[in-house]
Amino acid sequence: MKASEFPDAFKDARQKEGVGKMNDQDDPVTMVLRHKEVRKCAHQWQAFQSGGDEVGRIVIPSEVKIRDTRQIPFEVDPPQHKSFRDILDPWFKRPLNEEYSSKITTIIEEIIDESLKSNEVEVVADFALKLQSRALTLLLNIPYSEANLWISWGTHVFRSDDSDLDADKANILYDYIDKQIDLAIETPSESLYSVLLNSEVDGEKMTKEEVKGVLILTFAGGRDTVINAVTNSIAYFAGNPKALAVLKEKPEMINNAVEELVRYFSPLTQMGRVATKDTHVCEHAIKADTRISLNWASANRDENVFETPNEVVLDRKVNPHVSFGFGTHNCLGATHARQILRILLAKLSQKVTSIATLDSKENIENLGEFNRKVGFDSLNVQFKK
Ligand code: HEM
Ligand code: EMZ
DSSP: OOTTOOOOTTHHHHHHTSEEEEOSTTOOEEEEOSHHHHHHHHHOTTTEESOSSSTTTTSSSOOTTTOOSOOTTTTOOTTHHHHHHHHHHHHHTGGGSHHHHHHHHHHHHHHHHHHHTOSOEEHIIIIIHHHHHHHHHHHHTOOGGGHHHHHHTOSOSSOOSSOSSOHHHHHHHHHHHHHHHHHHHHSOOSSHHHHHHTOEETTEEOOHHHHHHHHHHHHHHTTHHHHHHHHHHHHHHHHOTHHHHHHHHOGGGHHHHHHHHHHHHOSSOEEEEEESSSEEETTEEEOTTOEEEEEHHHHTTOTTTSSSTTSOOTTOSOOOOOTTOOGGGOOTTHHHHHHHHHHHHHHHHHHOSEEEEEEEEEEEEEETTEEEEEEEEEEEEEEEO
16 A cells, blocks of 8 residues: 555445444444534534543543543533633634744744755654644743653653553653643743633633643644644655645645645544433444444545545545534644644645655554554655755
Protein backbone atom coordinates (compact mmCIF):
# COMPACT_ATOMS: atom_id res chain seq x y z
CA MET A 1 0.00 0.00 0.00
CA LYS A 2 1.17 3.51 -0.75
CA ALA A 3 2.07 5.49 2.36
CA SER A 4 -0.50 8.11 1.33
CA GLU A 5 -3.38 5.60 1.16
CA PHE A 6 -5.73 5.20 4.11
CA PRO A 7 -8.20 2.40 3.42
CA ASP A 8 -11.75 2.32 4.78
CA ALA A 9 -11.68 -0.49 7.38
CA PHE A 10 -15.42 -0.46 8.08
CA LYS A 11 -17.05 -0.60 4.62
CA ASP A 12 -18.60 -4.08 4.74
CA ALA A 13 -19.91 -3.83 8.28
CA ARG A 14 -21.24 -0.33 7.67
CA GLN A 15 -23.15 -1.45 4.58
CA LYS A 16 -24.42 -4.76 5.95
CA GLU A 17 -25.06 -4.11 9.63
CA GLY A 18 -24.52 -0.43 10.32
CA VAL A 19 -22.59 -1.42 13.45
CA GLY A 20 -19.42 -3.32 14.31
CA LYS A 21 -18.42 -4.99 17.56
CA MET A 22 -15.12 -4.89 19.36
CA ASN A 23 -13.96 -5.83 22.82
CA ASP A 24 -11.83 -3.55 24.97
CA GLN A 25 -10.67 -4.70 28.40
CA ASP A 26 -13.82 -6.83 28.86
CA ASP A 27 -16.03 -3.82 28.28
CA PRO A 28 -17.34 -4.39 24.74
CA VAL A 29 -18.15 -1.58 22.32
CA THR A 30 -20.83 -1.45 19.62
CA MET A 31 -19.36 0.89 17.03
CA VAL A 32 -21.93 3.00 15.18
CA LEU A 33 -20.72 3.15 11.58
CA ARG A 34 -23.16 5.13 9.42
CA HIS A 35 -22.96 8.91 9.08
CA LYS A 36 -26.66 9.46 9.80
CA GLU A 37 -26.68 7.34 12.97
CA VAL A 38 -23.37 8.73 14.21
CA ARG A 39 -24.83 12.23 14.06
CA LYS A 40 -28.11 11.10 15.58
CA CYS A 41 -26.47 9.34 18.53
CA ALA A 42 -24.14 12.29 19.09
CA HIS A 43 -27.24 14.42 19.63
CA GLN A 44 -28.89 11.99 22.03
CA TRP A 45 -26.84 12.86 25.10
CA GLN A 46 -29.55 11.66 27.46
CA ALA A 47 -29.56 8.15 25.97
CA PHE A 48 -25.81 8.04 25.26
CA GLN A 49 -23.87 9.91 27.89
CA SER A 50 -20.32 11.22 28.13
CA GLY A 51 -20.49 12.03 31.87
CA GLY A 52 -21.33 9.09 34.09
CA ASP A 53 -19.50 7.84 37.17
CA GLU A 54 -16.66 5.94 35.59
CA VAL A 55 -14.15 8.55 34.50
CA GLY A 56 -12.22 7.52 31.38
CA ARG A 57 -14.75 4.91 30.20
CA ILE A 58 -15.86 6.73 27.03
CA VAL A 59 -12.33 6.69 25.62
CA ILE A 60 -11.40 3.66 23.54
CA PRO A 61 -9.20 2.07 24.80
CA SER A 62 -10.84 2.84 28.13
CA GLU A 63 -8.74 4.98 30.47
CA VAL A 64 -10.61 3.90 33.63
CA LYS A 65 -7.47 2.27 35.03
CA ILE A 66 -5.12 5.17 34.39
CA ARG A 67 -7.16 8.29 35.11
CA ASP A 68 -9.27 9.57 38.02
CA THR A 69 -9.59 13.17 36.94
CA ARG A 70 -12.65 13.94 34.83
CA GLN A 71 -11.70 15.63 31.54
CA ILE A 72 -13.62 18.86 31.12
CA PRO A 73 -15.86 19.59 29.20
CA PHE A 74 -15.48 16.23 27.43
CA GLU A 75 -16.79 14.04 30.29
CA VAL A 76 -19.59 16.35 31.39
CA ASP A 77 -23.13 16.22 29.99
CA PRO A 78 -25.58 19.08 29.47
CA PRO A 79 -26.71 21.28 31.09
CA GLN A 80 -23.43 21.64 33.08
CA HIS A 81 -21.46 21.07 29.90
CA LYS A 82 -22.64 24.42 28.53
CA SER A 83 -21.48 26.34 31.60
CA PHE A 84 -17.94 25.08 30.98
CA ARG A 85 -18.11 25.64 27.22
CA ASP A 86 -19.25 29.25 27.75
CA ILE A 87 -15.99 29.92 29.58
CA LEU A 88 -13.76 27.93 27.27
CA ASP A 89 -15.17 28.85 23.83
CA PRO A 90 -13.83 32.44 23.61
CA TRP A 91 -10.34 31.33 24.71
CA PHE A 92 -10.23 28.53 22.14
CA LYS A 93 -11.30 30.98 19.39
CA ARG A 94 -8.11 33.04 19.89
CA PRO A 95 -6.34 31.23 17.02
CA LEU A 96 -8.40 33.43 14.68
CA ASN A 97 -6.51 36.54 15.90
CA GLU A 98 -3.91 37.85 13.51
CA GLU A 99 -1.13 37.90 16.08
CA TYR A 100 -1.78 34.26 16.97
CA SER A 101 -1.77 33.06 13.36
CA SER A 102 1.35 35.03 12.57
CA LYS A 103 3.10 33.22 15.45
CA ILE A 104 1.94 29.85 14.09
CA THR A 105 3.31 30.93 10.72
CA THR A 106 6.73 31.61 12.25
CA ILE A 107 6.75 28.20 13.97
CA ILE A 108 5.82 26.41 10.73
CA GLU A 109 8.28 28.31 8.54
CA GLU A 110 11.11 27.51 10.93
CA ILE A 111 10.34 23.78 10.90
CA ILE A 112 9.99 23.66 7.10
CA ASP A 113 13.21 25.64 6.55
CA GLU A 114 15.08 23.33 8.90
CA SER A 115 13.60 20.26 7.18
CA LEU A 116 14.69 21.55 3.76
CA LYS A 117 18.30 21.63 4.96
CA SER A 118 18.26 17.97 5.98
CA ASN A 119 18.65 14.91 3.73
CA GLU A 120 16.22 12.91 5.79
CA VAL A 121 13.46 13.95 8.17
CA GLU A 122 11.45 11.62 10.39
CA VAL A 123 8.16 13.47 10.15
CA VAL A 124 6.39 12.19 13.30
CA ALA A 125 9.10 13.11 15.81
CA ASP A 126 11.04 15.83 14.01
CA PHE A 127 8.24 17.69 12.30
CA ALA A 128 4.72 16.96 13.60
CA LEU A 129 5.48 16.57 17.32
CA LYS A 130 7.63 19.71 17.34
CA LEU A 131 4.97 21.69 15.50
CA GLN A 132 2.17 20.41 17.76
CA SER A 133 4.06 21.15 20.98
CA ARG A 134 5.32 24.58 19.95
CA ALA A 135 1.85 25.60 18.74
CA LEU A 136 0.35 24.42 22.04
CA THR A 137 2.37 27.07 23.90
CA LEU A 138 0.26 29.63 22.00
CA LEU A 139 -3.01 27.97 22.97
CA LEU A 140 -1.99 27.89 26.64
CA ASN A 141 -0.40 31.35 26.34
CA ILE A 142 2.83 30.35 28.07
CA PRO A 143 6.53 30.73 27.15
CA TYR A 144 7.62 29.02 23.94
CA SER A 145 10.56 27.26 25.64
CA GLU A 146 8.16 25.02 27.60
CA ALA A 147 7.57 23.01 24.40
CA ASN A 148 10.97 21.29 24.73
CA LEU A 149 9.82 19.36 27.77
CA TRP A 150 6.58 18.21 26.07
CA ILE A 151 8.51 17.14 22.97
CA SER A 152 10.60 14.90 25.23
CA TRP A 153 7.42 13.05 26.30
CA GLY A 154 6.87 11.65 22.80
CA THR A 155 3.73 11.52 20.67
CA HIS A 156 1.14 10.23 23.11
CA VAL A 157 0.82 11.04 26.77
CA PHE A 158 -0.98 7.81 27.75
CA ARG A 159 0.59 5.35 25.31
CA SER A 160 4.15 4.09 25.02
CA ASP A 161 5.93 1.59 22.79
CA ASP A 162 5.10 -1.23 25.22
CA SER A 163 1.60 -0.32 26.27
CA ASP A 164 -1.57 1.42 25.08
CA LEU A 165 -2.29 2.45 28.65
CA ASP A 166 0.92 3.44 30.38
CA ALA A 167 0.15 4.60 33.93
CA ASP A 168 3.71 5.80 34.60
CA LYS A 169 3.63 7.98 31.55
CA ALA A 170 0.19 9.34 32.45
CA ASN A 171 1.49 10.24 35.92
CA ILE A 172 4.24 12.38 34.42
CA LEU A 173 1.54 14.51 32.80
CA TYR A 174 -0.69 14.63 35.90
CA ASP A 175 2.19 15.63 38.18
CA TYR A 176 3.34 18.25 35.71
CA ILE A 177 -0.13 19.82 35.49
CA ASP A 178 -0.54 19.80 39.31
CA LYS A 179 2.75 21.66 39.58
CA GLN A 180 1.83 24.20 36.91
CA ILE A 181 -1.50 24.88 38.66
CA ASP A 182 0.29 25.52 41.98
CA LEU A 183 2.77 27.81 40.23
CA ALA A 184 -0.09 29.73 38.64
CA ILE A 185 -1.74 30.16 42.05
CA GLU A 186 1.55 31.51 43.48
CA THR A 187 2.32 33.73 40.51
CA PRO A 188 -0.73 34.53 38.39
CA SER A 189 -0.14 35.30 34.71
CA GLU A 190 -2.09 35.51 31.48
CA SER A 191 -1.91 31.76 30.91
CA LEU A 192 -4.86 29.40 30.50
CA TYR A 193 -4.09 28.05 33.98
CA SER A 194 -4.52 31.48 35.58
CA VAL A 195 -7.54 32.40 33.48
CA LEU A 196 -9.33 29.21 34.50
CA LEU A 197 -8.34 29.50 38.16
CA ASN A 198 -10.00 32.92 38.15
CA SER A 199 -13.14 31.78 36.30
CA GLU A 200 -16.50 31.14 37.83
CA VAL A 201 -18.82 28.40 36.61
CA ASP A 202 -22.44 28.77 37.70
CA GLY A 203 -21.35 31.23 40.40
CA GLU A 204 -18.55 29.04 41.84
CA LYS A 205 -14.79 29.44 41.32
CA MET A 206 -13.37 26.60 39.25
CA THR A 207 -11.63 24.06 41.49
CA LYS A 208 -8.04 22.89 41.00
CA GLU A 209 -9.38 19.49 39.99
CA GLU A 210 -11.61 21.05 37.31
CA VAL A 211 -8.75 23.14 35.94
CA LYS A 212 -6.62 19.98 35.85
CA GLY A 213 -9.42 18.25 33.93
CA VAL A 214 -9.39 20.93 31.22
CA LEU A 215 -5.60 20.84 30.98
CA ILE A 216 -5.33 17.05 30.74
CA LEU A 217 -7.79 17.17 27.87
CA THR A 218 -5.88 19.96 26.16
CA PHE A 219 -2.62 18.02 26.39
CA ALA A 220 -4.03 14.58 25.56
CA GLY A 221 -6.83 15.29 23.08
CA GLY A 222 -4.87 17.83 21.09
CA ARG A 223 -1.71 15.76 20.77
CA ASP A 224 -1.83 12.61 18.64
CA THR A 225 -4.79 14.04 16.69
CA VAL A 226 -2.73 17.00 15.49
CA ILE A 227 0.36 14.84 15.01
CA ASN A 228 -1.62 12.39 12.84
CA ALA A 229 -3.22 15.19 10.83
CA VAL A 230 0.14 16.86 10.12
CA THR A 231 2.08 13.66 9.41
CA ASN A 232 -0.63 12.17 7.20
CA SER A 233 -0.93 15.42 5.23
CA ILE A 234 2.79 15.28 4.49
CA ALA A 235 2.41 11.64 3.41
CA TYR A 236 -0.39 12.79 1.09
CA PHE A 237 1.77 15.46 -0.56
CA ALA A 238 4.65 13.01 -0.88
CA GLY A 239 2.34 10.61 -2.71
CA ASN A 240 0.62 13.32 -4.78
CA PRO A 241 3.33 15.76 -5.83
CA LYS A 242 1.09 17.75 -8.18
CA ALA A 243 -1.14 18.77 -5.28
CA LEU A 244 1.54 21.13 -3.92
CA ALA A 245 1.71 22.95 -7.25
CA VAL A 246 -2.09 23.14 -7.44
CA LEU A 247 -2.31 24.76 -3.99
CA LYS A 248 0.53 27.14 -4.81
CA GLU A 249 -1.38 28.21 -7.90
CA LYS A 250 -4.76 28.35 -6.16
CA PRO A 251 -4.30 29.21 -2.47
CA GLU A 252 -8.04 29.90 -2.26
CA MET A 253 -8.45 26.10 -2.30
CA ILE A 254 -6.59 25.63 0.96
CA ASN A 255 -9.56 25.78 3.34
CA ASN A 256 -11.44 23.12 1.38
CA ALA A 257 -8.27 21.06 1.08
CA VAL A 258 -7.79 21.05 4.85
CA GLU A 259 -11.37 19.88 5.42
CA GLU A 260 -10.93 17.14 2.85
CA LEU A 261 -7.64 15.88 4.28
CA VAL A 262 -9.14 15.87 7.76
CA ARG A 263 -12.17 13.95 6.43
CA TYR A 264 -10.01 11.40 4.65
CA PHE A 265 -7.62 10.84 7.58
CA SER A 266 -10.13 11.11 10.45
CA PRO A 267 -7.31 11.58 13.00
CA LEU A 268 -9.54 10.46 15.88
CA THR A 269 -11.18 7.17 14.85
CA GLN A 270 -13.98 7.06 17.38
CA MET A 271 -15.24 8.17 20.76
CA GLY A 272 -17.46 6.23 23.14
CA ARG A 273 -20.68 6.90 24.99
CA VAL A 274 -22.45 4.89 27.71
CA ALA A 275 -26.10 3.92 27.14
CA THR A 276 -28.31 5.04 30.01
CA LYS A 277 -31.20 2.68 29.13
CA ASP A 278 -32.01 -0.32 26.93
CA THR A 279 -32.27 1.07 23.41
CA HIS A 280 -31.55 0.43 19.72
CA VAL A 281 -29.12 1.62 17.05
CA CYS A 282 -29.67 0.43 13.46
CA GLU A 283 -32.01 -2.26 14.80
CA HIS A 284 -29.30 -3.57 17.10
CA ALA A 285 -30.22 -3.83 20.75
CA ILE A 286 -28.02 -1.77 23.07
CA LYS A 287 -28.27 -2.65 26.75
CA ALA A 288 -28.25 -0.08 29.53
CA ASP A 289 -24.74 0.57 30.93
CA THR A 290 -22.97 -0.79 27.85
CA ARG A 291 -20.83 1.25 25.49
CA ILE A 292 -21.38 2.43 21.94
CA SER A 293 -18.89 4.44 19.95
CA LEU A 294 -19.41 7.19 17.43
CA ASN A 295 -17.09 6.03 14.69
CA TRP A 296 -16.12 9.27 12.96
CA ALA A 297 -13.71 7.47 10.59
CA SER A 298 -16.42 5.20 9.24
CA ALA A 299 -19.02 7.97 8.96
CA ASN A 300 -16.51 10.00 6.92
CA ARG A 301 -16.39 7.26 4.24
CA ASP A 302 -20.17 6.71 4.08
CA GLU A 303 -21.00 6.29 0.39
CA ASN A 304 -24.53 7.58 1.03
CA VAL A 305 -23.11 10.97 1.94
CA PHE A 306 -19.78 11.36 0.10
CA GLU A 307 -19.20 10.76 -3.61
CA THR A 308 -15.98 8.80 -4.20
CA PRO A 309 -15.45 8.61 -0.43
CA ASN A 310 -12.08 6.85 -0.73
CA GLU A 311 -10.54 9.54 -2.90
CA VAL A 312 -9.02 12.79 -1.71
CA VAL A 313 -10.81 15.51 -3.70
CA LEU A 314 -9.00 18.61 -2.53
CA ASP A 315 -11.70 20.99 -3.72
CA ARG A 316 -14.64 18.89 -2.47
CA LYS A 317 -17.41 21.43 -1.99
CA VAL A 318 -20.05 19.64 0.09
CA ASN A 319 -18.16 18.07 2.94
CA PRO A 320 -20.20 17.38 6.08
CA HIS A 321 -17.40 15.34 7.67
CA VAL A 322 -17.45 14.57 11.38
CA SER A 323 -13.71 14.43 12.03
CA PHE A 324 -14.09 17.09 14.72
CA GLY A 325 -17.16 15.36 16.16
CA PHE A 326 -20.72 16.59 15.96
CA GLY A 327 -23.19 18.37 18.22
CA THR A 328 -22.65 18.98 21.94
CA HIS A 329 -19.02 17.90 22.26
CA ASN A 330 -17.74 19.13 18.89
CA CYS A 331 -14.02 19.74 19.07
CA LEU A 332 -13.02 22.74 21.13
CA GLY A 333 -9.53 22.68 19.60
CA ALA A 334 -10.77 22.69 16.00
CA THR A 335 -10.02 26.39 15.42
CA HIS A 336 -6.43 25.89 16.56
CA ALA A 337 -6.05 22.66 14.56
CA ARG A 338 -7.50 24.22 11.41
CA GLN A 339 -5.19 27.25 11.65
CA ILE A 340 -2.17 24.97 11.98
CA LEU A 341 -3.22 22.90 8.96
CA ARG A 342 -4.17 25.87 6.77
CA ILE A 343 -0.89 27.64 7.41
CA LEU A 344 1.01 24.37 6.97
CA LEU A 345 -0.53 23.83 3.52
CA ALA A 346 0.09 27.44 2.51
CA LYS A 347 3.74 27.38 3.54
CA LEU A 348 4.47 23.88 2.21
CA SER A 349 3.07 24.81 -1.19
CA GLN A 350 5.12 28.03 -1.25
CA LYS A 351 8.41 26.54 -0.06
CA VAL A 352 8.46 22.89 -1.12
CA THR A 353 8.15 21.47 -4.65
CA SER A 354 8.22 17.78 -3.82
CA ILE A 355 8.58 15.36 -0.92
CA ALA A 356 10.21 11.95 -1.41
CA THR A 357 9.14 9.10 0.86
CA LEU A 358 12.17 7.13 2.04
CA ASP A 359 10.63 4.79 4.58
CA SER A 360 7.45 4.45 6.60
CA LYS A 361 5.97 2.39 9.39
CA GLU A 362 2.19 2.49 9.64
CA ASN A 363 0.29 2.88 12.89
CA ILE A 364 -2.59 0.40 12.74
CA GLU A 365 -5.34 0.37 15.36
CA ASN A 366 -6.62 -3.14 16.09
CA LEU A 367 -10.33 -2.85 16.80
CA GLY A 368 -11.70 -6.39 17.03
CA GLU A 369 -11.97 -7.71 13.50
CA PHE A 370 -11.21 -4.26 12.12
CA ASN A 371 -7.70 -2.97 11.52
CA ARG A 372 -7.54 0.73 10.82
CA LYS A 373 -4.56 2.73 9.65
CA VAL A 374 -4.70 5.99 11.60
CA GLY A 375 -1.23 7.37 11.01
CA PHE A 376 2.44 6.45 11.20
CA ASP A 377 4.82 5.29 13.88
CA SER A 378 7.49 6.77 11.67
CA LEU A 379 7.66 8.43 8.25
CA ASN A 380 11.01 9.26 6.74
CA VAL A 381 11.05 11.73 3.88
CA GLN A 382 13.22 14.20 2.04
CA PHE A 383 11.81 17.68 1.41
CA LYS A 384 12.91 19.35 -1.84
CA LYS A 385 12.91 23.07 -2.70
C1 HEM B 1 -13.48 17.00 21.12
C2 HEM B 1 -11.19 15.50 17.12
C3 HEM B 1 -7.63 18.69 17.94
C4 HEM B 1 -9.54 19.58 22.28
C5 HEM B 1 -13.19 16.34 19.95
C6 HEM B 1 -14.05 15.39 19.29
C7 HEM B 1 -13.39 14.96 18.18
C8 HEM B 1 -12.12 15.65 18.12
C9 HEM B 1 -13.88 13.92 17.17
C10 HEM B 1 -15.45 14.95 19.75
C11 HEM B 1 -15.39 13.99 20.91
C12 HEM B 1 -16.74 13.52 21.37
O1 HEM B 1 -17.78 13.82 20.78
O2 HEM B 1 -16.77 12.80 22.39
C13 HEM B 1 -10.05 16.27 16.99
C14 HEM B 1 -9.18 16.26 15.81
C15 HEM B 1 -8.19 17.16 16.04
C16 HEM B 1 -8.42 17.73 17.34
C17 HEM B 1 -9.38 15.40 14.58
C18 HEM B 1 -7.02 17.58 15.17
C19 HEM B 1 -6.99 17.48 13.86
C20 HEM B 1 -7.83 19.20 19.19
C21 HEM B 1 -6.97 20.17 19.84
C22 HEM B 1 -7.50 20.38 21.08
C23 HEM B 1 -8.69 19.59 21.19
C24 HEM B 1 -5.73 20.80 19.22
C25 HEM B 1 -6.98 21.28 22.17
C26 HEM B 1 -5.73 21.49 22.40
C27 HEM B 1 -10.78 18.99 22.30
C28 HEM B 1 -11.71 19.15 23.41
C29 HEM B 1 -12.85 18.39 23.08
C30 HEM B 1 -12.59 17.81 21.78
C31 HEM B 1 -11.49 19.97 24.67
C32 HEM B 1 -14.10 18.18 23.94
C33 HEM B 1 -15.13 19.25 23.69
C34 HEM B 1 -16.38 19.06 24.51
O3 HEM B 1 -16.52 18.05 25.19
O4 HEM B 1 -17.23 19.97 24.50
N1 HEM B 1 -12.02 16.49 19.21
N2 HEM B 1 -9.55 17.15 17.89
N3 HEM B 1 -8.86 18.89 20.03
N4 HEM B 1 -11.33 18.20 21.34
FE1 HEM B 1 -10.49 17.74 19.59
C1 EMZ C 1 -9.10 12.14 25.41
C2 EMZ C 1 -9.33 12.15 23.95
C3 EMZ C 1 -10.07 13.41 23.64
C4 EMZ C 1 -8.27 10.93 25.82
C5 EMZ C 1 -11.48 14.41 22.13
O1 EMZ C 1 -10.59 13.37 22.40
O2 EMZ C 1 -8.11 12.05 23.24
C6 EMZ C 1 -7.34 10.89 23.54
O3 EMZ C 1 -6.15 10.94 22.81
C7 EMZ C 1 -7.00 10.85 25.02
O4 EMZ C 1 -6.28 9.66 25.30
O5 EMZ C 1 -7.98 11.00 27.19
O6 EMZ C 1 -8.41 13.30 25.78
